[in-house]
Amino acid sequence: MLMCCFKPQDDSDVLSSLVEPLADQINALKEKLRATDEQLQKCKECGHHQVKNSDKSATEQSSHVQLDATTSTNTSFESQKLFGCDMCSNYEAELVKEQKKTSDLQARVVACEKAAERHKEELLKEIGFRKEMEEKWNEKKEQHKQQVTELTRATECTEQDLKELRQHFNKVCSDMKINLGRLTHERENELHELLLKTHQELIMEKIGKEAAEQSVNTLQSEISLLKDRITNDQHERKGMEESLDLEIKSLRKQIDQLDKEKRKFLATHEKFVNAERSSQDILTDQKRKIEDLSETVKTLESQNSELKTRVSSLQQELHTTETVQKDLVRLSQSLQVRWQHEEDVEECPSCRTGFSSSRKKMHCRHCGQIFCGPCLSRTVMSGPNSRPSKVCDVCHTLLVKSSAPYFSEAPPTM
Incomplete structure (x- = not known):
């Protein structure tokens, strides 16, 4: 559109560059025509003057040589007259050529002037169209500024929500680590005490050896199962932490991408031709990415609730295990009997x-x-x-x- 606005001005410059040399040529041809006309007039005057001088010399001669003198005078007059006529015809031919060139140049000047007038009118129209487009561009520019402000505000809100979510996630992870360490320590202490007690009972009680050994094996298997379960839970928690870290990194990359696209969007304001088309695409992409971020936040919240549910289930399993251990202790105490008679x-x-x-x-x-x-x-x-x-x-x-x-x-x- 900018090239269309500047094209009439370039055409007017080209026309002026063409008209000026033509005007110079016309002036030069006019000067040459004047000089040729002056020479032609001089030649005509010289021809008349020579004819008069030859007539005077012919009357002054004697009568006895009058015929010869008259014959020689007529011969010289005819030769001079023929020479003067040839020069006049040449000058007239050149004059006709120069007049034709002058008329052609004048016709070209008239055509160039008409073209210049037409291009001036087109230039005025283009100037009006350019002013109208500048007004529309300024209006669109204000609209795009408002939209960019709204997008910036939405991006800041999203960053704040992500920051709060990250803080909450770190707090939950730290609480889970503390609780898991405490539970592991308590469980190990209880299991250690139970093993010591069972060992003492095995030494003191020989009659209930088989039952006690069976209970010890059962306890050991349950302990190994519990340890395996704790290990699996730790691996799962570690995997979930890694996946959450990856998701946070991807969210950071998306935020960086949004910042790059925002800077790119601000840079495209200088190009008003593609601003209207690209703004709609960028707005749609921003909305889609904001929706993706919202879905990601919802997913993280659901994962957080799942982690809480899993922690509660682990606590329930721990409580059940403690109950079973107490039952086994009571069982081992009740089995301390001999073969009854x-x-x-x-x-x-x-x-x-x-x-x-x-x-x-x-x-x-x-x-x-x-x-x-x-x-x-x-x-x-x-x-x-x-x-x-x-x-x-x-x-x-x-x-x-x-x-x-x-x-x-x-x-x-x-």
Whole structure:
């Protein structure tokens, strides 16, 4: 558009550069024409003067040579007259040529002047169009300034939200680390105490060796499972922290990209031809990126809630583990008995029903206690041949891992 505005001015400069040499040529031809005309007039005057002089010399001659003198005078007059006519015809031909050139140049000057007038009119129209476009450009410029201000404000708000989210995330991570370290330390201390106590009980109690060893193995497996679970949770937390760091870095890159695009958008204000088209694209892109940032913030919030849920579930599992450990301690205490003799027991320790001929005494194949038939209804596979053996409810809970904890409410009474 700027080239269109300056084109008429360039045409007028070209026309003026063409008209000025033509005017100079016309002036030079006019001067040459004047000089040629003067020479022609001089030649004509010289021809008339020579004719008069020859007539005077012819009358002064004598009569006896009058015929010869007249003949010679006529011959010289005719030769001079012919010479003068040839020069006049040449000058007239040159004069005609110069007049033709002059008329051609004048016609070209007239055409150039008309073209100059036409280009002046076009230049005036272009000047008016340029003023109108400048007014429109100024109006669009104010609109774009307002839009850029709004985008800058929105970007600052987004940066502030991201900063607050980052601070909240760092605080949550630090709290999780502190809680996890405290829980790990407490769990290790409790497990250490439990192992020491179990070891002492194994040394003191030889009769309940098999049950105690089984409980120790169970505890060790649970401890290893808990340690593995803690390790997995730590790895998962580390992975989530790394993913969150990557997302934060990507968000920073997006913010840098937004800053670059904002500077690029400000630079394009000087080019008013493509400003209107590019502004719409940039606004759309900015809105889309702001929406992407909002979605990212929502995703981070959902991940934060998931982390809180996982921490609560881990705490619940820890509480359940502590309960199971206490139950196992009570179980190990309750298993400190010998193989009971039938004459030492008068009633079933489980249902408190006295024995009779119909309710016979039966030993548990694991702990050695005596129970009635209904209370000794559970069986487990034992021995190399996997034979079914009747056991009590407590031993069944201890031997079958898939069973529910038996002593979660209260230990058995001896």
